[in-house]
Amino acid sequence: MPRMRLELTVNGMTRTAEVFPMARLLDVLREDLGLTGTKEGCGEGECGACSVLMDGELVNSCLVPAVQAQGARITTIEGLARDGALDVLQRTFLACNGAQCGFCTPGMVLAAEDLLRRCPHPGEAEIRAGLAGNICRCTGYVKIVEAVQAAGGLRAGPDAGARELP
Amino acid sequence: MRGNVPECEVRVPGTLEEALDMLAREPGRWRPLAGGTDLMVPFAAGRLPDTRFLSLQRLGPLRAIEADDEGITLGALATYTDVRRHPWIQRHLPNLVQSALVTGAVAIQNRGTLGGNLVNGSPAADSPPSLLAYDARVELASLRGTRWVPYEAFHTGYKRTVMAPDELLTRIRVPRPGTGFHFYRKVGTRAAQAVAKVCLAAFARAEDGVVRELRIGLGSLAPVPCRARAAEAAVLGRPLDALPLEAARAALMGDISPIDDIRSTARYRRTVAANVLVQMLAELAVSLNLRG
Numbered sequence: 001m002p003r004m005r006l007e008l009t010v011n012g013m014t015r016t017a018e019v020f021p022m023a024r025l026l027d028v029l030r031e032d033l034g035l036t037g038t039k040e041g042c043g044e045g046e047c048g049a050c051s052v053l054m055d056g057e058l059v060n061s062c063l064v065p066a067v068q069a070q071g072a073r074i075t076t077i078e079g080l081a082r083d084g085a086l087d088v089l090q091r092t093f094l095a096c097n098g099a100q101c102g103f104c105t106p107g108m109v110l111a112a113e114d115l116l117r118r119c120p121h122p123g124e125a126e127i128r129a130g131l132a133g134n135i136c137r138c139t140g141y142v143k144i145v146e147a148v149q150a151a152g153g154l155r156a157g158p159d160a161g162a163r164e165l166p
Numbered sequence: 167m168r169g170n171v172p173e174c175e176v177r178v179p180g181t182l183e184e185a186l187d188m189l190a191r192e193p194g195r196w197r198p199l200a201g202g203t204d205l206m207v208p209f210a211a212g213r214l215p216d217t218r219f220l221s222l223q224r225l226g227p228l229r230a231i232e233a234d235d236e237g238i239t240l241g242a243l244a245t246y247t248d249v250r251r252h253p254w255i256q257r258h259l260p261n262l263v264q265s266a267l268v269t270g271a272v273a274i275q276n277r278g279t280l281g282g283n284l285v286n287g288s289p290a291a292d293s294p295p296s297l298l299a300y301d302a303r304v305e306l307a308s309l310r311g312t313r314w315v316p317y318e319a320f321h322t323g324y325k326r327t328v329m330a331p332d333e334l335l336t337r338i339r340v341p342r343p344g345t346g347f348h349f350y351r352k353v354g355t356r357a358a359q360a361v362a363k364v365c366l367a368a369f370a371r372a373e374d375g376v377v378r379e380l381r382i383g384l385g386s387l388a389p390v391p392c393r394a395r396a397a398e399a400a401v402l403g404r405p406l407d408a409l410p411l412e413a414a415r416a417a418l419m420g421d422i423s424p425i426d427d428i429r430s431t432a433r434y435r436r437t438v439a440a441n442v443l444v445q446m447l448a449e450l451a452v453s454l455n456l457r458g
Contacts, residue, residue: 021176022219024210034329044207045274046359057247057276063206064277065199067176079451114272130359133271 006066010035011079021067025059037077038108038109041089041135043048050135051107052076058114060133077106080113082109089113089151100138108134112148121152170212176219182228182307185220185334189307192330196220200243201277202268204286228281230338231255237341241404242281242334244274246270246293249403258342263297265349268292268402279336279433284317287325287390290429291354294321294391295330295367297340298383299348305337306330317403321390327405346371347453348381349446353438355429363430364438366394368446382446387422387439394421397443406451414447415440 003018010033016031026043029035029052041049043062050061054073080087089109092098099105109133115122115130124132127148128141136144177196179185197216199205208214222228228241233254240249246266249255249376256263269275269283269292279315283291284304294317302317304328317338320327330336340418349368354360365385380402382394396417424435 001173018175020171022174022209024206028415037381043210045203045270048271051273058273059204059277060273062210063202063274065176065202065206065219065221067178067221102369127357130272133273134433135359143353151208 004067004070006070006141007064008069008071009073011075019066021065023066023073024062025052025054025066025069028069029061029074035076035078039103039104041104041107046135047104047133047165048107048111049104051110051134053110056117058111058133075110075113076083077109083098084124087113089116089148089155092147092150092154093144094142096147098139098144102137104134104138108136108144112144112151115148115156116152120155122148124149169218174217174219176221178224179219180224181335181361182225182334184279185222185225186222186307186309186332188331189334195450198222198285198334200246200279200282203274203278204282204288212438213397222334228234231246235342240280240338240340242336242338243279246275246280249273250275250379259296259300259340260348261350261369262340264352265293265296265367268352268354268357269370270390273358280338284320284338285327285329287321287327289321289324289344289388289390290362290365290386291391292365292385295383295385297338297352298391298393299369299381300340301381302338302340304335305339306333307336312336318393321392322395324389344371345457347380349449351446352385353442353444359428363407364442365438366442366446368448368450370450370454372406372457375453375455376407377401377404377409377450381451382443384422384439387424387435391421392421394443396420401447406411406455409451410449411447411455415444418443 004021004142005014006019017026025098029038039049041047043059054072074123111131111134196218199219199221217292229243230241246269247268281291297317303314346398347370352362353364354362362385366385370380380398387390397414400414400417424432426432
């Protein structure tokens with residue numbers, strides 16, 4: 001069967017690829033567009049490692065067929081840093097030791113990004129619910145929750161991003 | 167590349183009529199694909215025989231949710247997130263909000279659809295017990311016309327439904343339950359991302375201290391999501407201050423036929439289902455008694 005011409009906006013840039021319509025968005029990002037920051041964990045929508053934002057909503061990219069991403073705006077982990085400077089959330093993950101092996105981290109950061117957009121000052125329960133679809137086998141989650149809480153505090157202030165990190 | 171990605175053909179109809187026309191021309195040839203959260207799993211693993219898909223992503227009107235005085239009509243493509251956030255549903259159908267909240271987690275809720283949850287036919291799905299407790303109906307559309315089917319009659323066996331190969335499930339209608347008692351309990355391995363071992367939803371109403379209306383929907387306890395008709399009958403007409411808990415517990419055993427599988431055992435499911443039923447009835451008695 002023929003491939004389709006897929007046109008996407010990925011991290012603010014228009015990208016095109018010739019892909020099979022039932023190819024997973026995850027594979028399109030990693031293999032056709034070379035964006036290997038997005039990880040494959042379970043491949044079944046259970047672990048959240050492949051989380052990206054699609055038209056402003058958190059999705060598991062392993063469960064989205066390419067045909068359903070036609071024309072979509074996608075944000076991957078590569079899209080958070082600006083001009084080589086890490087985003088606040090990425091910096092708080094570093095500062096709070098919210099990453100160990102790092103495999104869940106791209107998905108975890110995007111789930112946290114999605115949460116902070118909807119809920120700028122999340123409490124612990126909101127953070128745990130917002131990240132419930134993202135599994136980490138290293139940290140025990142405490143450091144991740146702290147990182148998201150810290151980022152919420154930093155981002156929401158008038159001088160967001162300019163303050164000292166914890 | 168896994169599954170049979172290169173062999174697959176996908177059509178993206180722009181209107182419901184176009185979709186129904188394709189189904190009518192070649193019944194059974196096109197597998198409807200909504201949010202993909204169920205189908206993409208066996209597909210990517212090479213366990214789905216289908217290679218021709220009808221992607222429903224452009225059928226925007228089928229995502230609409232419209233409430234009126236008597237109830238609410240949900241388009242089959244409404245997502246769990248749409249359901250969770252809808253003010254009318256939050257106010258009148260708390261069990262359905264709970265169903266949406268415990269389905270997967272945020273990313274699944276953003277893509278998975280209510281219609282897909284029903285058509286997929288899993289006995290362990292999270293929204294069917296609530297729809298049974300609220301006495302929902304589903305609309306099936308084809309070029310031959312549309313028909314409304316009580317949701318209780320929709321599933322005919324494990325992963326089988328009353329749908330003809332040329333039909334699409336287009337809408338779900340839930341009557342406004344009015345003032346009463348709502349209960350939803352899913353028992354799973356963890357709060358998020360779990361498939362239910364046992365699920366029980368209920369709606370009840372009392373008059374003059376007597377149970378006058380009770381519907382109990384069950385999940386993961388039979389080959390299909392089903393009502394607990396015998397347990398309901400044991401309680402209907404009984405006074406709130408003397409509910410026959412043991413009789414209801416015994417009657418429930420006639421309503422269910424659980425199995426051993428990777429998630430649980432039949433014995434565990436029987437015991438826990440009975441315990442959840444008794445917990446529900448105890449809360450029902452207190453809640454409806456307080457309201458007089």
